[in-house]
Amino acid sequence: MSLNVEHQYHTIDRIDDTPELPPSISTKREILEKRLQETEVKYRSIFENALVGMFQSTNNGKYLLANQMLCSIYGYDSPADLIGNITNIKEQLYVDPNRYEELMELLEARNTVCKFESQVYRKDGSIIWISENVRIIYNSNGDIVGYEGSVEDMTERKHSEEMMQLQLAKQKEINLIKDRFFSMACHELRTFLTIIITTSDLLKLHGNKLNAKDRLQYFDRITENVKSMNELLEGFIAIGKAELKKTKVKISPFEIKGFCESIWQDVQTITKTTHRLVFDSNCENITLVSDKILLRQILINLLLNAVKYSPHSNTIYFQLDCQTNQINFIIKDRGVGIPKEDRKHLFEAFHRSSNVLNFSGTGLGMAIVKRAVELHGGNIAVESEVGTGTTIKVTLPTICTNLPTSNWETKIFCVCDDLDRSLQNSSL
Numbered sequence: 001m002s003l004n005v006e007h008q009y010h011t012i013d014r015i016d017d018t019p020e021l022p023p024s025i026s027t028k029r030e031i032l033e034k035r036l037q038e039t040e041v042k043y044r045s046i047f048e049n050a051l052v053g054m055f056q057s058t059n060n061g062k063y064l065l066a067n068q069m070l071c072s073i074y075g076y077d078s079p080a081d082l083i084g085n086i087t088n089i090k091e092q093l094y095v096d097p098n099r100y101e102e103l104m105e106l107l108e109a110r111n112t113v114c115k116f117e118s119q120v121y122r123k124d125g126s127i128i129w130i131s132e133n134v135r136i137i138y139n140s141n142g143d144i145v146g147y148e149g150s151v152e153d154m155t156e157r158k159h160s161e162e163m164m165q166l167q168l169a170k171q172k173e174i175n176l177i178k179d180r181f182f183s184m185a186c187h188e189l190r191t192f193l194t195i196i197i198t199t200s201d202l203l204k205l206h207g208n209k210l211n212a213k214d215r216l217q218y219f220d221r222i223t224e225n226v227k228s229m230n231e232l233l234e235g236f237i238a239i240g241k242a243e244l245k246k247t248k249v250k251i252s253p254f255e256i257k258g259f260c261e262s263i264w265q266d267v268q269t270i271t272k273t274t275h276r277l278v279f280d281s282n283c284e285n286i287t288l289v290s291d292k293i294l295l296r297q298i299l300i301n302l303l304l305n306a307v308k309y310s311p312h313s314n315t316i317y318f319q320l321d322c323q324t325n326q327i328n329f330i331i332k333d334r335g336v337g338i339p340k341e342d343r344k345h346l347f348e349a350f351h352r353s354s355n356v357l358n359f360s361g362t363g364l365g366m367a368i369v370k371r372a373v374e375l376h377g378g379n380i381a382v383e384s385e386v387g388t389g390t391t392i393k394v395t396l397p398t399i400c401t402n403l404p405t406s407n408w409e410t411k412i413f414c415v416c417d418d419l420d421r422s423l424q425n426s427s428l
Helices: 002-017 025-049 068-074 079-085 089-093 097-110 155-209 212-243 256-271 292-308 365-375 418-423
Strands: 053-058 063-066 112-121 127-138 144-153 251-255 276-281 287-291 315-322 326-333 379-385 389-397 412-414
Touching (some): 053 068, 068 079, 097 112, 127 155, 256 276, 256 287, 256 315, 287 292, 292 315, 365 379, 365 389
Parallel strands (some): 287 412
Antiparallel strands (some): 053 063, 053 144, 315 326, 326 389
């Protein structure tokens, strides 16, 4: 009996001395669930309010989760809208589906891919640039069950980079143009100066031994080279401005037929030519609105070439053709023609055809013509056969301007600069 009492006593005493037991399993579960809920709320808040697009997708190309920023980037109203409409990420989202394949290949090799740039379609069909950070999601067995990551819209940054690259390329081009023109100018001007100095020295040393006719020939040679130098410098200025985009079209009205006839008179004065001009025009009493200086550059260079590379006293044909939507200037000669291998270089500055090297010239005329035609928004076509002659057709578009036309002829052909092209749908 006493054993039992003692036993009971010790039992009670042992219980009293035992530390407090930890919470029950059910209490632990409640705590864990509460912490889990809190963590989930925090995670969802971060997910939904992130400043970058965030997603989870299946391994067969469907979105499981998407935050509001991702929806905004892709142009969708809500995650439900995005998930419901995009059921094939590869085909529906990526402009180039092969880009998605490349992403999958990189993920397979690395598990994680950062800053992967692609072009994608927004909901409205517009195209943007994105940068993605993506990683693979594995299950407990090590199998791929999906992907998760973030997306940033980098369209503006991409455009800024492209603009910067264009500016750098343009600056490089300008520097190359400057270097090229400087070296060519030095070479060409040195040639003319050498001829002038040499001729001048001959006149100083032997002028008293020459008759009047011979002396006049030497002076004419000096004069001719001075004119050539001036022509070269003017050509450099015209081409340099054109290449550096400093030439601006300055339009004004003038009567086109009389303008063309006056240019032929200038050619006769410059060259003292014995060539005959056959001028044909259907542009009676037609006023042209154009850049008079640029148009003169086009026509005078073409006519000078026709005279220079044709036999003396030959015939030059000049046709002026005014149509509803365009005006054509066609100049034809029966001169030496242009070899086939030289035609592709015809409009390059300083290029001269292999069969005209014995003729004087700077090789700038056709380059000036080409650029002036381009500034008018026109085009130039060349047909030529060696020994037969050359036909050059310049076509300039005719569009309306905002210049007042009340005092002009009813039929007005207008060639304008870019500022006036927005009015091209106006009626004449």
